[in-house]
Amino acid sequence: MGSVQIVTTILAAAITAVAVWLAVRAVLKMVAVIRLGQPAPDRFSDKVARARTMLVETAGHTRMLKWGVVGAAHWFVMVGFIVLSLLVLEAYFEVVTPTGGLPLIGHWTIFGLATEIITVLGLVGILVLMAIRLRNRPTRLGGRSRFTGSTMWQGYFVEWIVLLVLIFGLLIRGFKVATDHFEYPVWATPVSHAVGAVLPDWSDGASVAALIKIAISMTWLIVISLNVTMGVAWHRFLAFPNIFFKREPAKPAGSGLGALRPMTSQGKPLDFEEADPEKDQFGVAHVEQFSWKGLLDFSTCTECGRCQSQCPAWNTGKPLSPKLLVLSLRDHAYAKAPYLLAGGGKDLTGEEKATQAQLAHLDVLALAEADKPLIGTAEEGGVIDPDVLWSCTTCGACVEQCPVDIEHVDHIVDMRRYQVLIESSFPSEAGVMLRNLENKGNPWGAPQNTREDWTKGLDFEVPRVGEVDDFEYLFWVGCAGAFEDRAKKTTRAVATLLNEAGVKFAILGEGETCSGDPARRIGNEFVFQMLAQQNVETLNEAFEGRDKAKRKIVATCPHCFNTLGNEYGQLGGEFEVVHHTQLLAHLVATGKLTPVQPVDGGVTYHDPCYLGRHNRIFAAPREVLGDAIAGDLTEMPRNSERSFCCGAGGARMWMEEKIGKRINVDRVEEAMATGAKTVAVGCPFCSTMLNDGVNGKGAGEQVEVIDVASVLLRSVKPEQQQGGKETAPVAG
Ligand code: SF4
Ligand code: SF4
Numbered sequence: 001m002g003s004v005q006i007v008t009t010i011l012a013a014a015i016t017a018v019a020v021w022l023a024v025r026a027v028l029k030m031v032a033v034i035r036l037g038q039p040a041p042d043r044f045s046d047k048v049a050r051a052r053t054m055l056v057e058t059a060g061h062t063r064m065l066k067w068g069v070v071g072a073a074h075w076f077v078m079v080g081f082i083v084l085s086l087l088v089l090e091a092y093f094e095v096v097t098p099t100g101g102l103p104l105i106g107h108w109t110i111f112g113l114a115t116e117i118i119t120v121l122g123l124v125g126i127l128v129l130m131a132i133r134l135r136n137r138p139t140r141l142g143g144r145s146r147f148t149g150s151t152m153w154q155g156y157f158v159e160w161i162v163l164l165v166l167i168f169g170l171l172i173r174g175f176k177v178a179t180d181h182f183e184y185p186v187w188a189t190p191v192s193h194a195v196g197a198v199l200p201d202w203s204d205g206a207s208v209a210a211l212i213k214i215a216i217s218m219t220w221l222i223v224i225s226l227n228v229t230m231g232v233a234w235h236r237f238l239a240f241p242n243i244f245f246k247r248e249p250a251k252p253a254g255s256g257l258g259a260l261r262p263m264t265s266q267g268k269p270l271d272f273e274e275a276d277p278e279k280d281q282f283g284v285a286h287v288e289q290f291s292w293k294g295l296l297d298f299s300t301c302t303e304c305g306r307c308q309s310q311c312p313a314w315n316t317g318k319p320l321s322p323k324l325l326v327l328s329l330r331d332h333a334y335a336k337a338p339y340l341l342a343g344g345g346k347d348l349t350g351e352e353k354a355t356q357a358q359l360a361h362l363d364v365l366a367l368a369e370a371d372k373p374l375i376g377t378a379e380e381g382g383v384i385d386p387d388v389l390w391s392c393t394t395c396g397a398c399v400e401q402c403p404v405d406i407e408h409v410d411h412i413v414d415m416r417r418y419q420v421l422i423e424s425s426f427p428s429e430a431g432v433m434l435r436n437l438e439n440k441g442n443p444w445g446a447p448q449n450t451r452e453d454w455t456k457g458l459d460f461e462v463p464r465v466g467e468v469d470d471f472e473y474l475f476w477v478g479c480a481g482a483f484e485d486r487a488k489k490t491t492r493a494v495a496t497l498l499n500e501a502g503v504k505f506a507i508l509g510e511g512e513t514c515s516g517d518p519a520r521r522i523g524n525e526f527v528f529q530m531l532a533q534q535n536v537e538t539l540n541e542a543f544e545g546r547d548k549a550k551r552k553i554v555a556t557c558p559h560c561f562n563t564l565g566n567e568y569g570q571l572g573g574e575f576e577v578v579h580h581t582q583l584l585a586h587l588v589a590t591g592k593l594t595p596v597q598p599v600d601g602g603v604t605y606h607d608p609c610y611l612g613r614h615n616r617i618f619a620a621p622r623e624v625l626g627d628a629i630a631g632d633l634t635e636m637p638r639n640s641e642r643s644f645c646c647g648a649g650g651a652r653m654w655m656e657e658k659i660g661k662r663i664n665v666d667r668v669e670e671a672m673a674t675g676a677k678t679v680a681v682g683c684p685f686c687s688t689m690l691n692d693g694v695n696g697k698g699a700g701e702q703v704e705v706i707d708v709a710s711v712l713l714r715s716v717k718p719e720q721q722q723g724g725k726e727t728a729p730v731a732g
Contacts, residue, residue: 001096004204008095008211016092019218022225030228030299033337037292038281039267043245050249057243063403066641067306073128077162080122081236087115087169088217094172094210098203099181112184119166120191126162133159146305149324154232155303161220168213170195175205229334231301238300239404245293246405256399256407257614259566263417263525267291269570272529278348283417283523286374287333287383288340290411297406298330307398307408312645313391317660320391322398322408325384329411332374332383338366375419387659389415390427394521394650395609400641416523430522433654437527441513441534442479443654452509454481454488460499463506465542471506473498473583474542476564478557479514480684486691487684490556490707494580497713498554501592503583505554511538517559520567522651529571532563536573539564543575553577556709558610558683559649566615579611581621581682581708588627588712595715598630601677603711605633606667606690607643608683621682621708628715634674644670648685668693672703679705 001009056062061078064071086102093100105111133155138148147155170192176182177196186193199205224233231238246255262269265280275282284290290298305323313320339345342362343354359367375389376382389412398408419425436445454477455462465474475495480487498505513531520528543551553575555561565577587593603625611617618640625633638644647663657663668690671679679694681687690705 002204005096005098005207008207012092012095012211012214015215015218019221019225023221026225026228029337030234032341033228033334034292034295034299036288036333036337036340037290037295038264038288040245040291040293041267043247043291043293046249050244050246053246053249054240054244057405058240061403063401069128070132073125073132076118076121076125077129078236080118080125080166081162083118084115084122084166084169087119088165088213091172091210091213094206095214096207098175098179098206098210101183107183109184109188113188115169116184116189116191119169122162123166126159126166130156130159130163146309146323147303148305148308149321149327150303150305151230151232154227154230157223158220158233161216164216165213168209168216171199171209172206172213174199175202175209178205179203181206229299229330231299231330232303235300235302235404238296239302242296242300243405245296247407247410254396254400254613254616255405256410257396258562259570260413260520261410262570263414264291270525272526277422281348282421283419283525284374284411284414285418285422286346287329287336288345289418290329290414294329294407294411294414295333297411298326298333300404301326301330301406302404303327304403306401306403307406310397310401310642312393312395312397312647312663312666313660315644316663316666318387318391319385319659320388325388325412326406326408328383332369332372335369336366336372338362339370344370375415375425384415386419386425389419390655391659392650393609393645393647393652393663395645396613397609397642397645400613413521413523416521417525418523420523421526426522427655429656430651430654433518433651434522434524434527437514437516437519437531441531442483443514443518444479444483446479446483448510448513451477451482451512452507454491455495455507458492458495460496462495464509465506465511468504468506471504473503473505473552473554473578474539475505475507476515476553476555476557476560476577477507477512478555478560478684480688481556482512484684484688486687487556490684490687490709493707493709493713494554494556494584497584497587497593497709497716500716501587503587503592508538508542511542513538515557515560515563517563518651518654520563521649522654532568532571532573535564536568536571539568539573539575548574549576551575554580554583556580556684556707558608558615559685562610562614579615579617579620579682581611581624582617584709584712585620585623588624593712593716595628595712597715597718599628599678599711599714600630602631602634602675603629603678603680604636604671604674604676605639605680605682605708606636606646606671606686607640608681608686609643609645609649611682612643613641621680624708624712625680628712629678634676636670636674638670646683646686646689648689653685653688662693662696664689664693665696668697668699672697672699677703678711679703680708680711681705682708 061071061075064074090102090106136145136147138145173192174195177193178199178201224230248255270280281289307322308314311322339362343358345353347353372381372383374383375386377385392412394409396409433443436443477491481491513534516528516531553564555577561577561579564575605621605625622633644667645663646667679690687705694700694703694705
């Protein structure tokens with residue numbers, strides 16, 4: 001070993017020792033913080049499916065590749081990080097001797113070839129990612145950048161480290177080539193040979209370059225260890241467990257979509273008949289009341305901003321960005337952690353758990369952080385502003401896009417639950433809706449005995465459950481379908497089409513009550529459970545004696561569809577629920593309904609969030625429209641998985657939209673830009689919002705917003721065309 005190698009070896013060992021010590025300390029700190037969360041026993045089920053999904057999502061980059069070039073570039077950088085870690089290891093042999101290499105595989109041509117290819121592709125990948133980050137930097141694009149609010153220096157730092165590590169990897173090889181100590185043939189490592197051709201014949205070159213490469217890598221490790229909230233770096237490790245522990249591992253995408261999680265206390269679902277707010281946790285009031293998976297979610301955020309770029313609230317000037325919400329919770333959790341780890345925290349009655357002695361030596365910043373209310377305005381020092389919390393439509397665009405499977409909607413609703421159930425703090429205008437649900441069983445407060453009014457004037461009898469036993473489908477009409485003028489037309493269209501196709505169906509009539517979706521999404525789990533239990537009982541009675549496969553329900557409202565199909569199982573109600581567009585598509589495909597007159601003038605389709613993203617039903621409504629209209633469907637730029645919300649979900653239908661541009665107006669402008677005369681929808685809420693938007697733009701005479709079923713009815717029974725424009729909605 002020469003004198004240069006003695007120095008390089010000592011320096012490499014020293015910086016590595018420091019970096020590893022700091023990294024171990026950082027990992028222990030992170031684990032301690034995550035363990036502060038509440039239990040989540042359901043996250044340990046089905047480990048095989050979890051492992052499979054984790055491998056598919058990471059190795060396959062299933063989310064990222066939907067982002068085209070950036071996804072591909074990120075894949076190469078990820079593979080580069082994993083495989084080229086071996087070359088960092090090899091550098092430790094090279095600081096000892098410039099001709100050194102990894103034992104065994106370090107001399108295989110296949111290893112030389114593979115690492116050469118990955119180095120080159122990694123270089124291309126990181127340069128692309130750097131260019132994309134620069135092109136999208138907030139100072140250039142302002143609020144339109146997905147990086148707005150991200151910690152930009154961290155992104156630049158990580159990218160430069162990757163670039164330099166790759167470059168020094170090539171330099172090490174180049175010096176070996178220049179000194180004639182490189183074992184791989186030119187055909188397997190042409191770039192290394194080209195680099196070597198321009199480097200001097202310096203015998204210590206490889207050792208010095210290896211030391212610099214180790215120093216760069218260890219600098220990265222030191223910096224991220226000193227910044228445990230640096231998700232842009234830590235996600236390289238945390239993404240794996242975060243995906244492994246996702247809510248529903250068998251779901252290929254958007255595992256945090258569809259059903260909401262039940263309200264839990266100590267990891268167990270809460271039963272309101274026995275729950276006690278002094279003993280049980282009602283929603284989330286403090287950051288440590290999220291489950292450990294929630295804290296892992298916050299730690300894993302890469303700050304990529306894909307969620308933010310798709311969020312309807314953020315895109316219309318509201319203060320909510322799912323990314324910034326997650327970052328606020330993350331920073332708060334880590335800043336409060338010293339207080340919690342010292343034994344601090346409030347019990348369920350609001351009393352401090354720690355003794356004065358326990359808190360005596362705590363940093364004042366940690367104590368100040370502990371005093372912050374989780375939900376509160378800037379003046380109150382709140383972590384999350386109420387306007388942020390209540391701007392969410394629960395559309396799921398954030399969950400859908402997040403490459404590391406963060407479950408934003410669950411976290412938002414958990415915080416809403418505490419605000420509604422314990423603090424009674426929510427936008428006051430929604431109080432009318434909640435009162436109506438409790439007293440009248442529907443958000444409009446309409447008399448229950450008018451639930452069947454929509455049947456009046458039909459030229460056939462609509463059978464009720466109890467009057468007939470041999471029905472195949474129970475037609476779940478929903479509150480909008482029963483009481484809201486425009487939605488009633490959809491209900492009538494669906495009933496007419498089912499009757500035309502000879503489908504045996506029956507309704508519950510006055511036996512139906514609200515599915516509970518708006519109560520659950522606003523956070524009132526108590527009212528949700530009250531309504532849901534009543535419905536589950538009624539439905540179980542209606543289907544008594546039938547297997548699950550024969551407990552078929554067709555619903556026109558995607559919110560009811562989602563709640564009945566995905567959430568009633570949590571309360572003992574197992575049903576086969578289809579959306580009416582699915583059933584209509586089937587009836588057309590099997591020849592039971594025959595469109596005869598194509599609807600012309602151009603048609604575009606707006607995907608309802610709770611049908612599309614939350615339940616992945618994109619094809620059925622398009623199939624129905626494809627059969628019923630003249631020409632092809634005109635798609636809006638934001639469609640299917642990336643459809644833009646109408647603004648009504650998450651109980652936003654019953655709240656005023658006072659900040660920024662109205663979401664429905666944004667969507668209507670997009671729909672109208674297609675030039676289509678008909679905007680087809682598959683949801684009564686979307687219908688209301690988009691009709692409002694069209695009328696607000698004074699375009700009510702030129703553009704019509706109607707349900708897919710009404711489009712089909714016009715094509716199947718043109719003589720029954722529903723004339724005239726539909727009336728303006730009444731909400732609230
Ligand atoms: S669910 Fe929709 S509105 Fe809510 S934060 Fe996510 S993207 Fe934004
Ligand atoms: S998409 Fe996921 S990882 Fe990216 S910023 Fe949003 S929450 Fe973080």
